[in-house]
Amino acid sequence: MTSVVLLSAGRHPVSGATVLPRLEAQAIRVATGLGEAVGLHAGPDADAVADALGHGLSRIVHVPVPAGADPVPALSARLAAMAPGLILAGRRGQGGDETGTVPYAVAEALGCLLIPDIVALAAGDAGAWSLDQTLGRGARRRVTLRGPVLATIHPDAPTPLPFAYGQARRGVIETVVGDPTAASAPVPAFEERPYRRRPKLVKGAPSGSSAADRLRAATGEAASGGGRLLVRPEPDAAAREILAHLRRIGVLAPPAREPR
Helix, strand or coil, X not given: CCEEEECCCEECCCCCCEECCHHHHHHHHHHHCCCCEEEEEEEXXXXXXXXXXXXXXXXXXXXXXCCCECCHHHHHHHHHHHCCCEEEEECCCCCCCCCCCHHHHHHHHHCCEEEEXXXXXXXXXXXXXXXXXXXXXXXXXXXXXECCEEEEECCCCXXXXXXXXXXXXXXXXXXXCCCHHHHCCECCCCCCCCCCCCCCCCCCCCCCCCHHHHHHHHHCCCCCCCCCCCCCCCHHHHHHHHHHHHHHCCCCCCCCCCCC
């Protein structure tokens, strides 16, 4: 089964030069580990994503789209023609013209599932996929499903393959003509505003409450989650509490029971 990796023209955070986003290079490593993988880019030219060939891809499909046009219709039309079982993309852009919403817009246009923040992926029988999704704070969840799926890659996924100059020279960039109406689709209008912190809603403290409860109600601090407060604990006691907390949030497995 062929996998497709969506490629975008990112910008280096220091020099501003065109660069392949690291998340997309990580997506290439995940996709090539499953079998044949093809890159797909919609933009004015393919030079911006040519480095993807050196990171493991053998072929890139380029759909010419005028600068400033929305790439989603062109990507969706090409993906519908290719009908891949798996589509991978970065979870956000890297300084280019992209907004980070392209994977979500493509998934909506294709009518397929989108699983965000994937760190590992394996193929099963009869088109089944097993995806490991990170949930933050070290917690992970395994999702098993069937059918075409679009997944975004999390920074905790395996690091990109090293750049190979010879492989980059052997790679092929195939330019295909897309739908003219899709290529000329205008970019949806977005409003840019400076960030402003939202004011917190101050709730009244219950009558007869303590000073700590009134302060918590005024600052909006969440109530205690049932943890224990240890003041200058012994190292062994502190270590036991840390292990118990890591087991409660699922980072560590429960302790094994001793055989009777």
